[in-house]
Amino acid sequence: VSTQEALEARPRSPLSRERIVRAALDYIDANGLDALSMHKLGAELGVKAMSLYNHVANKDDVLDGVVELMWTEVETDAPVKDDWRAGTRALANAMRDMVRRHPNAATLTTTQSYMPQSALRTVQRHVAALTTAGLREDLAYALLRTVTSYALGSAYSEVAWSTGQPGCAPAVSDLLRPGTPEDLIPVANDFCGRYDYDNEFRLGLDLMLRGVEQQACPDAAKSAT
Amino acid sequence: VSTQEALEARPRSPLSRERIVRAALDYIDANGLDALSMHKLGAELGVKAMSLYNHVANKDDVLDGVVELMWTEVETDAPVKDDWRAGTRALANAMRDMVRRHPNAATLTTTQSYMPQSALRTVQRHVAALTTAGLREDLAYALLRTVTSYALGSAYSEVAWSTGQPGCAPAVSDLLRPGTPEDLIPVANDFCGRYDYDNEFRLGLDLMLRGVEQQACPDAAKSAT
DNA sequence: ACCTGAACACCGTTCAAGT
C-alpha cells in the first residue's frame, strides 16, 4: 500500500499560488494560451478546479502570476554589468530570450496591465547602473523604455511570424490565408521568411545604443566603423 | 407601421462577414477583448449567435478579420512618399496610431498568426519605394522589419502601461499590485509615468533611420546635428 | 485549513428544422 501511495503522491506537495502559477506557465507553453482553463489547470495539479480558488483570486490572478514569473526569468538573466552598454544589451537579450522561450505566454505581457515587481526591480537596478555610469536619470529611463520596447517588439514579431522552429521547412504558406493573391507571396517570403534574426536584432540594438551614446554622453563617443 | 419598421430596421442591412468584423472591432474598442462573445456580437447585430456562422467560419475567423481591418487602416494612413525617410516615418506613425486608436484590440496583432493581405500590400509598396530610392532590397526588408517592430513595441508599451487618458490624473498606483514595496513606487512613476510619448517615439525612430542611412547609402549621408 | 459536489450563468459550435 505504501508504494502505491508513493506513486499516487507525485502531485502531492501542498498546493500554493506559486505552484499553480508555475503549472499554468508550463501548460501554456505546452498547449497554448487558449487551451488553459481552470478546470484543466486543476486536473494538471491533481485537484478539482474550485480548489484553486483557495490560493488565487481568479483566472486573471493566475495570468498576472505568469507574467510576473516570466519577468523573474528576465531579472535573473540580465544582471547589471560594469559597462553600461553591455548591461543594457544583456537586458535586451534577456527579454528577447524570454519571449522566444515562451512564445505562447509572452503576449500576456501586453495584455495583463499590472507592472510586476520583478520588472520594476529589473528597471531599478539598470537605471542605477546607468546613472552610476554618468547618464542623467531621465535619459536612463528613456533609454530603457526605448530599448525594452524594441526588444519586445522584435521578439513578438519574430515568434508571431516565424515560420516554425529553426529545423522546419519554410512553410510561409501557413501564414497566408488561402485566398492571398500570387504577387504577395514573395513579399511574405522576404518579410517573414528565413533571415538572420539574431544578427538583425543585434544591429538594431547597436543603432540605438550608439545613438544614445552620441546624444547623452558626447565625451565618451567613439567613431563608428 | 411603416415608421416603426423604419426604426426597428436600423440593423437591417444584410449580414455579411465585413459587417460582422467591423461590429466586432467596435465592440472590442468599447468593451474590451475579453467581453466579446459570439452571443453578444450577434445581439449587437440584431441576430442570434448561430446566424453568424453563415458568414464566418468561427470566432477565430472574426478575430482574423479584425486584425486585417486594423492593418487596412495602417495601409490607408501610410502612403509612400517621394522621400523614403518621410515614407518610412509615416508608416511607423500610422502603426503607432493604429495601436493607440484600438488599445483593446491591438494585442490581437501579436496573437493571430495570419499575415493579412493589407499588411502585405503595405510592405510591398514601401519596399518598392525604398528600392526605387536606391536601397538594396534585402536592406529594405530589414529596415521595414526593424522599424515596424519598434513601432509596434513602443505603442504596445505605451497603451499597456500608460496611466489613463491624457487628461486623467497620474494614478500609477493602478498599475501596481497592492503588495508592492515602497521603494519600487518611484521607479514605476518614472518608468511608466507621464513623459513625452510623441517625442520619445520620434527620437528612437530617428536613431534607426539615421543609422540605416549611414550604413546603407553612405553617399547620401549627411552630418548629424 | 483546505478540498469538493452541486449549481449558476455564460460560452463556442452543430444540426436539424423553419422560412
Place this chain on the structure above:
DNA sequence: ACCTGAACACCGTTCAAGT
C-alpha cells in the same frame, strides 16, 4: 439562402457542505 430552437460540451465562479 439565411435565420433560429434546441442541444452539446465546456467554461469561470460561488457557496454550502464535508474532512
